Amino acid sequence: MNTRIATYRIGELARLSGVSVRMLRHYDDIGLLPAMTGENGYRYYDGAALKRLQEILFYRAFDMGLEEIRTLLAGGDRLGRLQRHRDRLRGKHQDMANMLAALDRTIVMEKRGQDMRIEDLYKPFPAEKQAEYEAWLVRTYGADMAEAVQRAKQAEREDPTDFRPEKIAELKEIEAKLVQAMKEGLNGADLDTLLDRHRGWVGDMWKSPCEKDAYAGLADMYLAHPDFVARYEALAPKFSQWLPMVMKDYAARV
Amino acid sequence: MNTRIATYRIGELARLSGVSVRMLRHYDDIGLLPAMTGENGYRYYDGAALKRLQEILFYRAFDMGLEEIRTLLAGGDRLGRLQRHRDRLRGKHQDMANMLAALDRTIVMEKRGQDMRIEDLYKPFPAEKQAEYEAWLVRTYGADMAEAVQRAKQAEREDPTDFRPEKIAELKEIEAKLVQAMKEGLNGADLDTLLDRHRGWVGDMWKSPCEKDAYAGLADMYLAHPDFVARYEALAPKFSQWLPMVMKDYAARV
């Protein structure tokens, strides 16, 4: 008898991985996950195959086609592949966070009986299957953003947050003005002036996403003018990450 | 001529929404997104249709079948639907965060040239298309968790974080012991004792996910014994949310 070390039959692997037997056979057929075939015709999978399958699943979760995955795996440099994939996956995770925020926004508008602006309805859904929205963002806000992001990242390493109540009160007042301004369609330079004042106040507070109450005003701003998220992202790179939390609280409160 | 108020032709809607013309026609055919048909045979979409399409896209992003979406939309209570959907979507977002953390874990193991334990390989991929992993978690850690989560949420509202360096140093020491213990296969009561000590120290620090350095030890714990995430989630509900950040930094450093 052959040495039978840590080799799995198709059913075991199916249970283990959550992939159906049908699909494992398919993956074998198309050369995506080749199995060792015994004399009895059975498929056997070893440790290397298990790792390969895991990698396949990472890519499949990214809606990659099986053929594409196969050619990807054909090259060497597993580590490089995984690292590149991590970044793409992170982007998708971010897309989903944006969708969540937008969903909360839709809910709030529904509660209020208001309709969203048509241009905003479909922003949360990343077209072109990838990074289309991001392209739009770059197109719209251009090169200064990259620089601003750098600045913000630099500043992020500095001093701890200051939550004195007077400061927060003052911040909220500015936010109210901003919301008003945005509703009235202030644009370009004027709006940027206000945004800048706001940034000045809020600057050293960005670091703690846990002080949600301090940012309730942001929800209003987002409702009034969703584009401001993109502008703010340049100043406070974490913002869109917090937005779902902010919006969730807000939606629950309204 | 008919009053022509804010009604869109199929191509305009396609550009607006990112859904292909082909699909919009299909949605019309199966009654998912009925259009008003003009005498010329053209399809026209009004504001209500736009909102409906947005909702459809929210569900489609959740991998819901078109037929399922249609029956869903057939009932009233748009608000309720959206709210229920938000929770499911949040769950999926969490799944993706877990996947990211696991991907980082895989990367680190690859860099080290180590293999993951087979039982851990496929945990990040939510089987049964939904909430299967969560079920497992409840099955494994049971009812006390819900209670612990409550306690933790309560505690969360209390006092601000204390980041004195001595405290952090001591924390790190405990973490090192924990990692050691987990590697040696300590189980049950002993492990829980250690975890509890750790919790004691880290308790009031959970609130700021921004102090990543304070939690580098967690990455090691996760590598040594991924299950601990589930245990910790009970004590610190936000943890799995931070895990991707923690792991990203760690993977970059190793």
Next chain:
DNA sequence: TGTTGACCCTCACATGATGTCAGGCCGCAT
């Protein structure tokens, strides 16, 4: 030793979301 039940094999067809192409109207601008 023979039977049984769980597992494996191949082959073929189904389905659901989407793309693509062909052949032909509609309508506005030149």
Next chain:
DNA sequence: ATGCGGCCTGACATCATGTGAGGGTCAACA
């Protein structure tokens, strides 16, 4: 009136996946 862009229907293609039929393999147990 001519032309071009947008719209129509209908048919076929593709990809990931499910399902079922008809039939071997293997281990345990009577």
